[in-house]
Amino acid sequence: MNSASKNEPITYEQARELARASDPKVRADLARRSDIKSEILYFLADDTSPDVRRAIAENEATPDQANELLVTDADEGVRTCLAAKIARLAPNLNADEQNQIRQTTHDLLRDLAQDQIAHVRMVLSEALKDVANAPPDVIKRLAMDPEIDVAGPVLEFSPVLTDDDLLEIIHIGPAAGGLGSISRRQAVGESVTDAIVATNDEEAIVQLIGNASAQIREETLDRLIEQAENVELWHAPLVARPKLSATAAGRLAQFVANDLLEQLQSRSDFDEDTLSAVTRVVHHRLGEVEHPQGAATTPVEDINLASFKFLEGEIPENLANRLHQSGKLDYKVVANALRAGDGQFVIAALTARSGIPMEVARKIFAEQSAKGIIALCWKAELPMKLALALQQKMARIPPGDIIGSTDSDNFPLNDDALSWQLEFFSNLSDNGSKRVAK
Numbered sequence: 001m002n003s004a005s006k007n008e009p010i011t012y013e014q015a016r017e018l019a020r021a022s023d024p025k026v027r028a029d030l031a032r033r034s035d036i037k038s039e040i041l042y043f044l045a046d047d048t049s050p051d052v053r054r055a056i057a058e059n060e061a062t063p064d065q066a067n068e069l070l071v072t073d074a075d076e077g078v079r080t081c082l083a084a085k086i087a088r089l090a091p092n093l094n095a096d097e098q099n100q101i102r103q104t105t106h107d108l109l110r111d112l113a114q115d116q117i118a119h120v121r122m123v124l125s126e127a128l129k130d131v132a133n134a135p136p137d138v139i140k141r142l143a144m145d146p147e148i149d150v151a152g153p154v155l156e157f158s159p160v161l162t163d164d165d166l167l168e169i170i171h172i173g174p175a176a177g178g179l180g181s182i183s184r185r186q187a188v189g190e191s192v193t194d195a196i197v198a199t200n201d202e203e204a205i206v207q208l209i210g211n212a213s214a215q216i217r218e219e220t221l222d223r224l225i226e227q228a229e230n231v232e233l234w235h236a237p238l239v240a241r242p243k244l245s246a247t248a249a250g251r252l253a254q255f256v257a258n259d260l261l262e263q264l265q266s267r268s269d270f271d272e273d274t275l276s277a278v279t280r281v282v283h284h285r286l287g288e289v290e291h292p293q294g295a296a297t298t299p300v301e302d303i304n305l306a307s308f309k310f311l312e313g314e315i316p317e318n319l320a321n322r323l324h325q326s327g328k329l330d331y332k333v334v335a336n337a338l339r340a341g342d343g344q345f346v347i348a349a350l351t352a353r354s355g356i357p358m359e360v361a362r363k364i365f366a367e368q369s370a371k372g373i374i375a376l377c378w379k380a381e382l383p384m385k386l387a388l389a390l391q392q393k394m395a396r397i398p399p400g401d402i403i404g405s406t407d408s409d410n411f412p413l414n415d416d417a418l419s420w421q422l423e424f425f426s427n428l429s430d431n432g433s434k435r436v437a438k
Contacts, residue, residue, distance in 0.1 A: 015040045024049035031055035038063040050075040057081035060089065064104045071111045079120045083112045087127030090134060109138045121150040129153035136160050143169055148177040155181035163189045170195045179204035188214040197224065202233055210237035221248060229255045239264050250277035258316040258345055265319070317358065320348035329353060331382055335389075343394055353380035360425050367425075368395045370403040374411060375421035384409050 010018070015036045021027055024047075030036065031044045032055045045056045045066035056062050057070050058081045070082050086108050112124050125142045128134045139160040145151040154161065155169070155178050166182055170192070174182070182188065183196055183204045193216050196208050208214050209224065216224075221241070225248055228234040238244075238252055239260045244267075253264055264278055323329040329349055337345040351361050354376060364372035370391050377387035388404045391397045404412050411418065 009035060012037055012040075019043055024052055027052045028055045032059060034059065034061040036061075038066075042066045042069075045069045050078060053078045054081050058085055060085065064108075067108055068104070071108055076117045076120060079112065079115055079117065080123050082108075083115070083120050083124040084127055086112065087124050087131075090128070090131065106135050106138070109135055110141070113138050113141045118145075118147045118150055121145060121147070122153075125150050125153045129157040130159070132159050134158070134160050140165055144172070144174070146175050148175040148181070151175045151178050152181045156184050163192055166192050167195055170199065180207045183207035183214065184211055186213050190215045190217050190220075193217070194220055202231055206233050206237055209234055209241055212242050216241075218245060218248075221245075222251075225251050228252075235260055242269065244270075244274065246271075246274040246277040249274050250281045253278045253281035258319060258342065262316055262319045316345055317348050317352070320345065320352040324349075324352040331386060334382060335386060338386075338389060338393065346390070346394065350376050350380050350382075353382065355379070356422060357426070360422070363428060364425050365395050367428075368397050369421075369425070370395070370397050370401060371413065371417075371421045372425050374403060374413060375418040378411055378415075378418045379422060384411050387411075 010033075015030065015033075018026055018030045019040055021030075027044060027047060027049065028051045031041065031047070031052050038061075041056055041059065041062050042065055044052055045062070046069065047053055047056075053070060053073060053075060054077050056066060057073075057078050062070075067082060067086065070078055073079055073082075086105060090105055090109060109124070109128075113121060115121050115124075121142065125145070128139060128142070139154050139158050143151050143154045143158070143161060143165070151174055155166075155174065166185075170179065170182065179196055179199060179201050180203055182192065184207050185192075188196075188208065188211065193208055193214055196204055197220055205224065208216070221244075224234065225238060228238055235252075235256045239256060240263070244252070249264060249270065253261060256264065261282060265275075265282065270278070320329060323333065329352060334346060334349045337349065347358070347361055347365070350356070351358050354361075356376060356379060361376060364376055373390050373395055374384070374387045377384070377390065384404055385406070388402065388406065391402045391404070392399075413421075
């Protein structure tokens, strides 16, 4: 007998005949129908064709007895289809449903959560991750699964997991990556954040810091900032962390990179005290605070920049321009930046003070031009001793080609010659010429 159309009703006798058809496609089409007797569907649950059994597993009209049979099916695809269906139906079971139906569904979910194939468990986890009335024991078993693809979805999203559950899982040790999943949860509680921080898992902690809804105690955040100087991975999320205290913001300002320092200063949510704390540290860091009398300082001449990486990185122009506009971008600030090995800030400072375009300043250093560097310092109204240090330590000009002397603060070229150097490099930058002026 040929398979009947899905839209055409069939009799019980027709269904029985189709269930015994030699063609598995005919039997699979029958298995997808929702208008046939339960005993026919149960009969097909033991079909020799996995395609037929998968159709039965997907069919919402399949009786519980057939589902119970399929939960141990030898075919992974059958069990995966069953897991997706049962998880999809579970949220619809409420207090008005017969207790036996709820218990049967619960038992099926529990069995599927223990399936030997991770993919089956993963399908179940994905389907149940945001179901509020999912069975707690099933969710907890999935959350403690050794495979992160299974545990991750419920660890990150399931509203069924309590803080006590999460603390237990953290204590036992979740799957690799599981701490990060917990760290990304919405509104992670303080006790859970403390437990995550106590693991010293740098990857999980960066997720926690970056989670604006995570509740992190001020003392815990202070401890993280104390450790963060040696953990660059945490710098960016800490700078972006909402509700930073003045103490926390000021401490961060002492060690984060210039681009993050600029981001910290630009935050609009800081109150006046916090902004003042950050500004004071920035000024001190750039050398705007006088050294105590007799305090040892490193001479500019002792700085050693090992490469030209400062020509490749992001230049903190905005920070340098703001300092210049406020009259605070003086020689001491530039010299301290050079002493700290911050060539990118030095370039930004030279262009801010001189008005010379950034690409021209870059070209001067790239070409290792002694005269160009002297001209740039002259235009920036910075002393000749800085031009000497820049030749030696940033441009790495050979000693025999360095122009100037430590015995004199005078520029070794006249104003016309210095102006010509700047004009030369401006033209050089414009036309892309490879000529070099030493």
